[in-house]
Amino acid sequence: MSLTNASPADAAQAAKSASHVLATLSADARNDALTAIHDSLAAARDDILAANARDLELARQAAADGKLSQSLVARLDLGKTGKWEDMLKGILDVRQLDDPVGQVTLRTRLDDGLELERVTCPIGVLLIIFEARPEVIANIAALAVKSGNAAILKGGKESTESFVAISRVISAALDKTQVPNGAIQLVTTRDVIPDLLALDRYIDLVIPRGANELVRYIKNNTRIPVLGHADGLCSIYLEQSADPAMAAEVIVDSKTSYPAACNSLETLLVQKSALATLLPTVATALATKGVELRCDAQSKAALQNTPNNNLTLADATDADFATEFLSLTLAVKTVPSLSEAITHINTHGSHHTDCILTAERAQAEQFMAAVDSAGVYWNASTRFADGMRYGFGTEVGISTNKIHSRGPVGLEGLMIYKYKLRGQGQATAGYGEGEGKKRFLHQSLPLE
């Protein structure tokens, strides 16, 4: 591991070379490295928190000058109750996950003495670009080592001191392990993101961990595949047969349990026939949580007809149905039936997570088949879209990509496979349809 002021190209090339060694290490060697990282960080607690305090001091000053948001300052703070302990526990959690490397996912006997095997292996070199949270360094270093991938880490400038302190400790810890020097590259120099994004020769996957703007910038400025999502515009379709209390509970949780999350609700589609029967209950429940509703004409009329003074209503514009509010604002639109709800979501949504609330199984199954999103839910909060909640043990990110990994991504998303073919000197010319040619057996073998 090296904390580098080397050029981005040198850092990336070094990471690539290291990745070829890292990919061949045993699970024990990789797990031992995680133990070493954990123990060294635990021993260096005071130094790291002192460095973090220096970052915090500067950030608080910048926030006081109006140059930084208070929420960013909060995200910087490693001393916040439980954060340090969670960071350390996260490393051990990753260590105890099943080894993702070397799993055989296909075995075929092509011919006697000629066996094909598909085996999981690391992707190669990951570039992780993140903003404020310094604990992400430890988390990502652990995921990279566990999955056998080299990683280049580029942190935000607000967390530089914390980043350098944590990096030094991880670096020294890895020096005593089999993980090659160079497998984790920490880039602290500024303004190198454009250079890094051009290094598709060495870098195999970019994982941005930050705000929409960061993700969008990265997606628009590299040929390297990007794993993540820029937008999380989640919708719920409220169908007429849904139970009112259930609908209110799911919608309130989806909207209000963490409004700034990407899996939070942004658009509520209400079946026309449910405007009078279901929407008032839902709107009242949302109002008690302080949610403002931006309604189309029909839904607004329906709510104005109900005796409730606490509602905050506004007229929706077209733009509201393409907006990720990330706050206590919800766009409400009336649709005649399921098919219009599906079309609206497929056209206006971000293909992240969408839900139908209904008592009718056929409606739900049709919705889940037709909506083109990573998560399609029936009677459950959109906020279940999360790697920990899915039981993946860890989360690399949530992807709205249409290839490789989609939805919450666990360690599996950091793996690819290779085909191993073991023969006894077979040539292809001997196989085919003609006379005297051998036929392939193509016999599927058990995955031991």
Add this chain to the structure above:
Amino acid sequence: MSLTNASPADAAQAAKSASHVLATLSADARNDALTAIHDSLAAARDDILAANARDLELARQAAADGKLSQSLVARLDLGKTGKWEDMLKGILDVRQLDDPVGQVTLRTRLDDGLELERVTCPIGVLLIIFEARPEVIANIAALAVKSGNAAILKGGKESTESFVAISRVISAALDKTQVPNGAIQLVTTRDVIPDLLALDRYIDLVIPRGANELVRYIKNNTRIPVLGHADGLCSIYLEQSADPAMAAEVIVDSKTSYPAACNSLETLLVQKSALATLLPTVATALATKGVELRCDAQSKAALQNTPNNNLTLADATDADFATEFLSLTLAVKTVPSLSEAITHINTHGSHHTDCILTAERAQAEQFMAAVDSAGVYWNASTRFADGMRYGFGTEVGISTNKIHSRGPVGLEGLMIYKYKLRGQGQATAGYGEGEGKKRFLHQSLPLE
């Protein structure tokens, strides 16, 4: 299906809309469409071959004027023995493959009455850009329909007449099926490739079927993921313990059975201690097939010391070890041992398919673990890297990408998955570590 002179954006948008319907069709509906395509093409044989004859006439003229290669003319010819029949049989072969849509690959009980399922589904809209071979249209249309993906097909100008004729037939055939109009878009207007490559809003995956230059151009000019490979620089490492006759047979097959193929051998790495014992046998066998050897100093010296007058030897330059010759030329380099061979391949190769020839299992396993390629072989010809030979039933292409699909890609490469979550009104706020909170069960369920 529409044969369109619409703008690329309109075609792509129509394909996207159609993809949402196509994704929900049953396997029977998709298979019936393949039957319809097959039967209609069979019935229209004479018309299509007449159109193909017009393309051929123009191409032969262009070839006579030196504007087109003879091999391109050959690839255009649908009337060549067996080609038409193979095209029709290919559609039926695809029809009888297992349905790739709707396979459940993970089931987890998150809680009582809250079940997560991961289900395979189509990617969405494919853009397939191909050059001369007109039969690819039928092949790709069949793959798209089978996998539930919409497709935009852009053919080369040399095959325009054939393309239009086949397209009309497929279009009319699909009109009588449940496959929505617009699911297969055929773009015949010229110079639209840059426009299509900009439509990442609608197009999910680009599959180029053509020469290296086409693939490289596409990879460099789009943000849409590209499935394929620009280069196929395959290497064989000849280790000292290999059987000489076996080595000669595998190397001859890898180099000469189809020199223009991407899975053909381009670089032979010879262990220094095998220069005198193995290389002469191999070189003699290659010479009988007319292969020119471009040797480094050590391997050239070794061959000049052997009594053989038929060898064609030249001095290798550095560039030769980064060249995909696609002809009967082979670069030969001496390496001291396995680790240098691995480093050479990882640095100079194209991560396509590489092979070790050795009698020692430990050497082979180390090679296969450390070489970062889609295919890593032990004692077998590199030319086995092929979807049909792997038993995939069909081949979409061969990918050297590090994510999604790698190596020969079958129907699986045209699929992604979505997570379906079926609940009974669960909210996330009820789950967690605190008092009164529910714990997730995360119980793995059988994949029925």
